[in-house]
Amino acid sequence: MHAFHLRGLSRKLSPWQFVLHGDTSAYREGVVTWMCQQERWKQARKFALCGRGDVGQGCASGSALRVRPRGCGSRLCARCSRKYGRRYYRRVAGWLGNEAHGELVHVVFTQRQLPFESLSQAMGRFQGAFLRVTRRWALAGVAAGLVSFHPKVGRAGGWHFHAHAVLELRGVTLEDFVAAVQPVWWAAQQMGGAGLPPLFARVVCGAGAALAGLAKGEQGEFWEESPDQATRVLQYVVRDMVQGVDRWGEGLDGKRMAEGFCDALADAKMHRTYGKWRRAHDAEDVEEVDLGESDEAPGTVTEKDAKKGALEWFDVGTMDSILYRARSEQEFRSYALTLVSRPLHRSPLTRRLSAALASLVS
Numbered sequence: 345m346h347a348f349h350l351r352g353l354s355r356k357l358s359p360w361q362f363v364l365h366g367d368t369s370a371y372r373e374g375v376v377t378w379m380c381q382q383e384r385w386k387q388a389r390k391f392a393l394c395g396r397g398d399v400g401q402g403c404a405s406g407s408a409l410r411v412r413p414r415g416c417g418s419r420l421c422a423r424c425s426r427k428y429g430r431r432y433y434r435r436v437a438g439w440l441g442n443e444a445h446g447e448l449v450h451v452v453f454t455q456r457q458l459p460f461e462s463l464s465q466a467m468g469r470f471q472g473a474f475l476r477v478t479r480r481w482a483l484a485g486v487a488a489g490l491v492s493f494h495p496k497v498g499r500a501g502g503w504h505f506h507a508h509a510v511l512e513l514r515g516v517t518l519e520d521f522v523a524a525v526q527p528v529w530w531a532a533q534q535m536g537g538a539g540l541p542p543l544f545a546r547v548v549c550g551a552g553a554a555l556a557g558l559a560k561g562e563q564g565e566f567w568e569e570s571p572d573q574a575t576r577v578l579q580y581v582v583r584d585m586v587q588g589v590d591r592w593g594e595g596l597d598g599k600r601m602a603e604g605f606c607d608a609l610a611d612a613k614m615h616r617t618y619g620k621w622r623r624a625h626d627a628e629d630v631e632e633v634d635l636g637e638s639d640e641a642p643g644t645v646t647e648k649d650a651k652k653g654a655l656e657w658f659d660v661g662t663m664d665s666i667l668y669r670a671r672s673e674q675e676f677r678s679y680a681l682t683l684v685s686r687p688l689h690r691s692p693l694t695r696r697l698s699a700a701l702a703s704l705v706s
């Protein structure tokens with residue numbers, strides 16, 4: 345297939361693709377152009393078509409719908425990078441949902457932004473310095489941690505590359521931790537703190553018992569908020585951290601910038617776990633699926649019901665055909681509505697699907 349044709353495909357999103365990917369046409373076209381330049385033809389095609397093959401499955405014993413995703417698996421894909429991040433969410437949730445924990449804190453590491461630096465350079469500079477910090481973590485009282493690296497387009501040119509960390513502390517307070525780590529972070533950048541803001545650090549949740557709300561398992565893109573407040577705060581912090589490129593890519597306009605983004609991130613590891621969170625908790629279903637080939641059901645709110653009662657699922661059709669038929673057929677409309685009927689939070693994806701469904705009814 346020609347690059348020209350592939351770029352055209354990436355610009356035209358089907359209705360379901362729009363729900364998944366949002367208003368990212370310029371970015372998507374930039375990525376496909378980059379993939380074509382790299383002669384990653386197969387990847388480019390999968391990327392452009394990500395979501396078109398998603399199948400909606402209905403439940404035999406009532407009106408319920410779940411989505412069997414056919415993602416492209418690319419780290420550069422707004423949808424599939426979310427899924428990649430969810431594996432880390434699941435890992436952390438497996439521990440916190442089943443074991444008592446120490447104080448949980450959220451810390452953000454930033455470095456000075458250099459206007460003419462490429463993203464790869466900004467990343468290299470950051471990670472060199474960050475390594476010196478993480479080597480001291482055990483000493484600074486970190487029992488476990490999840491770190492997500494976020495590239496953002498800088499306002500004055502260059503990149504605002506930074507890292508969010510959720511850490512479990514043992515035997516130290518947040519103040520102790522900051523006092524031990526901040527000087528190391530500043531020194532690692534050979535700046536002695538000049539021009540660097542203090543670390544952003546806050547307590548997310550005090551030490552306590554297992555957070556039962558997190559143990560319920562992964563619920564995919566249409567997830568339900570926990571009723572418990574501590575759990576909810578953590579859900580938001582961790583979910584936000586493991587968000588994919590649709591957040592990072594905000595403000596990616598120029599072609600050169602999209603290229604820099606692809607060069608740096610196509611094969612990069614953007615999330616890292618430390619301490620006991622490096623492995624899965626025993627209670628967690630071990631599931632290591634290759635992103636591109638996954639046939640796992642994405643967890644909708646109905647998934648856990650399915651596990652409970654071993655419901656029978658059958659293919660209704662592609663998600664696009666379901667959305668199409670929902671215009672005129674009540675049955676298909678109620679199917680589609682079940683996807684947004686229970687999630688209490690408002691993710692961009694849930695919002696877009698709700699809007700699409702509301703426009704069908706009017």
Ligand SMILES: [Zn+2]
Nearest residue numbers: 394416421424
């Ligand atoms: Zn994808």
